[in-house]
Amino acid sequence: MNIEYFKKTLKSIMDIPSPSGYTKEAMHYIQNELTQMGYTPSMNHKGNLYVKVSGSNHDHPIAFSAHCDTLGLMVRSIKDNGTLAITTIGGPCLPTLDGEYCTVITRDNKRYSGTILSTSPSVHVFKDASTVARDIDHMIVRIDEVVNSKDDVLKLGINNGDIIAYDPKTTFCESGYIKSRFLDDKLCVAIQLAVLKALSDNKMVPSQDTWFCFSSYEEVGHGASWLPQEIETFISVDMGCVGEDLSCKETQVSICAKDSGGPYDYDLVSTMIELSKTNHIDYVVDIYPMYGSDTGAALRGGNNIKGGLIGPGVAASHGMERSHMDGVNATYGLIMALMGL
Numbered sequence: 001m002n003i004e005y006f007k008k009t010l011k012s013i014m015d016i017p018s019p020s021g022y023t024k025e026a027m028h029y030i031q032n033e034l035t036q037m038g039y040t041p042s043m044n045h046k047g048n049l050y051v052k053v054s055g056s057n058h059d060h061p062i063a064f065s066a067h068c069d070t071l072g073l074m075v076r077s078i079k080d081n082g083t084l085a086i087t088t089i090g091g092p093c094l095p096t097l098d099g100e101y102c103t104v105i106t107r108d109n110k111r112y113s114g115t116i117l118s119t120s121p122s123v124h125v126f127k128d129a130s131t132v133a134r135d136i137d138h139m140i141v142r143i144d145e146v147v148n149s150k151d152d153v154l155k156l157g158i159n160n161g162d163i164i165a166y167d168p169k170t171t172f173c174e175s176g177y178i179k180s181r182f183l184d185d186k187l188c189v190a191i192q193l194a195v196l197k198a199l200s201d202n203k204m205v206p207s208q209d210t211w212f213c214f215s216s217y218e219e220v221g222h223g224a225s226w227l228p229q230e231i232e233t234f235i236s237v238d239m240g241c242v243g244e245d246l247s248c249k250e251t252q253v254s255i256c257a258k259d260s261g262g263p264y265d266y267d268l269v270s271t272m273i274e275l276s277k278t279n280h281i282d283y284v285v286d287i288y289p290m291y292g293s294d295t296g297a298a299l300r301g302g303n304n305i306k307g308g309l310i311g312p313g314v315a316a317s318h319g320m321e322r323s324h325m326d327g328v329n330a331t332y333g334l335i336m337a338l339m340g341l
């Protein structure tokens with residue numbers, strides 16, 4: 001794997017805000033990358049990107065899919081004191097947002113910096129500064145403009161329904177750890193781009209026709225609900241869960257046998273276990289207690305597929321996430337093995 005390309009790409013994608021419903025700019029970046037590699041990506045109506053790589057066989061097309069959309073916030077209403085009430089996009093771990101820097105993106109593409117705070121943000125002023133619930137009704141955005149009223153905010157062009165993107169804070173550590181928000185699932189977007197780069201740079205041909213999908217709207221449940229009809233096997237490449245009652249570490253690739261939507265395709269899971277063993281890939285099999293994937297969305301959307309889910313272990317998911325380059329490499333290795341490369 002081209003580590004330099006992977007890191008550069010991950011950082012670039014992280015720097016482009018893409019909460020569900022606002023993925024256009026990030027998709028445009030991916031589209032450009034793919035075009036530069038010599039691919040011809042196509043986009044469906046809802047904004048998912050697809051690229052097909054011809055294989056040496058055409059009878060069992062396979063697809064890998066990573067989602068480009070992330071968690072985020074939206075302006076719910078403007079308060080009389082000039083702060084913004086918020087609503088969530090997807091399911092962030094709200095208390096972790098207290099104190100985060102963010103950007104409000106208006107409909108006419110003005111950008112204002114701000115900070116996500118509780119409604120009792122000063123210990124010198126509020127007795128409940130430390131204890132107030134960090135829930136959606138007790139958190140606001142303070143924008144960095146001189147505003148004292150709702151009218152002042154409206155004059156800036158900020159309105160209900162504007163996107164609020166919070167900073168990812170992407171950091172590559174010497175030890176191989178990568179810490180950032182939105183590793184779910186931009187980490188796997190970057191892995192898929194690194195795979196596609198390797199295929200194009202080295203003129204590698206997968207054993208079957210292979211699709212790569214970059215979906216939007218995964219965090220809100222319907223990312224890959226529509227798929228090109230010929231796809232037979234569909235594998236979501238998305239974060240592996242790390243924590244209590246789970247085997248996966250951030251240094252491994254997780255093969256999910258079952259999540260909240262039920263079991264994944266039995267034979268496909270068995271195949272992926274066997275491929276990991278023969279290729280000496282550091283893997284685990286896990287059950288995710290509270291998780292839904294794009295494979296579930298695809299199945300519920302009526303697609304006739306065998307479905308799987310793999311991905312690098314990501315700790316503290318939907319909060320301050322962390323993974324490791326070893327987990328990235330293991331995931332990359334399993335994708336290559338599934339393509340017979």
Ligand SMILES: [Zn+2]
Pocket residue numbers: 067184185218238239
């Ligand atoms: Zn995800």
